[in-house]
């Protein structure tokens with residue numbers, strides 16, 4: 001008898017299921033809006049030219065393949081911290097930001113979860129928004145934290161439920177851990193305004209909460225890496241205790257290279273040494289040390305003045321294509337005579353749009369129009385192109401009129 005005979009079949013991944021159904025569809029004008037990766041206007045994966053150039057340069061150097069240290073490639077982590085916090089951040093200059101390379105954003109969240117579960121001296125519960133990235137719950141639960149939620153999105157208005165969010169954050173026990181999406185909230189595309197961030201910061205401070213920022217889309221939201229780091233930098237300036245997960249999957253298109261970083265703003269350089277030693281103790285038995293190739297690419301892009309400038313333009317290009325597709329989709333819906341208010345399509349930000357479509361409408365779109373998206377009505381705007389946007393608008397109009 002097999003050792004695994006009692007292992008139950010687990011549920012399939014929601015997104016992978018959509019991709020499979022899409023692949024099996026024979027219709028040549030089928031549209032896949034499920035994938036969470038950028039596509040160019042021809043619907044193809046996009047390797048940023050700055051990233052290609054950095055990779056070519058690395059290849060010609062024929063570097064060795066020795067292990068990185070436990071916390072990764074130091075030139076990469078230094079530059080990643082500067083990109084997030086800005087080079088002029090006092091906490092950076094005072095040498096009180098601890099940082100380790102991570103297996104992209106997911107790995108950073110996991111290291112952070114493990115660290116909090118082991119060392120956070122108060123309640124080991126993390127509060128995440130409703131809804132949130134589908135993997136947050138599992139990552140934090142497997143790290144040893146309890147996961148609870150706060151209100152974030154209001155279905156009726158298709159926008160931020162600021163009052164609900166503030167109420168729930170205030171009601172959480174003092175010293176709770178609050179997870180905030182730094183920009184381009186996934187899946188809703190709804191971000192707080194600077195004024196709303198100010199209110200969130202006040203409540204967090206009042207309750208002595210601890211903030212865990214997840215920044216998976218820096219630059220990808222507005223097209224400007226500084227602008228997208230606004231909330232993080234504002235919270236640092238306000239003196240919050242916080243940690244940060246960074247991903248270079250989307251903004252450098254390094255998805256499969258798994259490039260990310262986990263950092264913590266602490267009180268002093270002395271405290272940094274202690275915290276850093278414990279981060280290493282967490283990382284070492286998990287994967288020993290991170291992969292070097294992607295981190296070297298990112299470091300080359302971030303450190304070379306020419307490539308860095310080029311990269312900023314390319315990030316902006318991706319963000320702008322997405323913004324353009326939002327406008328086109330809305331425009332086509334209006335031209336078709338849709339009487340619905342579609343303003344959220346353009347007011348939301350980042351890769352995803354929460355359309356407000358019902359699960360039934362999503363099902364009809366799939367079965368009758370070969371348009372694929374998750375049943376919560378989330379579409380990946382990156383899947384829209386100048387070629388398919390009209391047919392997409394017609395299909396959405398057909399199921400919503």
Ligand code: PLP
Pocket residue numbers: 036103104105106107133181186214216246247248249255260
């Ligand atoms: N956090 C959020 C909110 C995300 O949307 C994603 C990816 O979709 C991630 C983290 C982690 O992605 P990765 O591990 O590929 O960097």
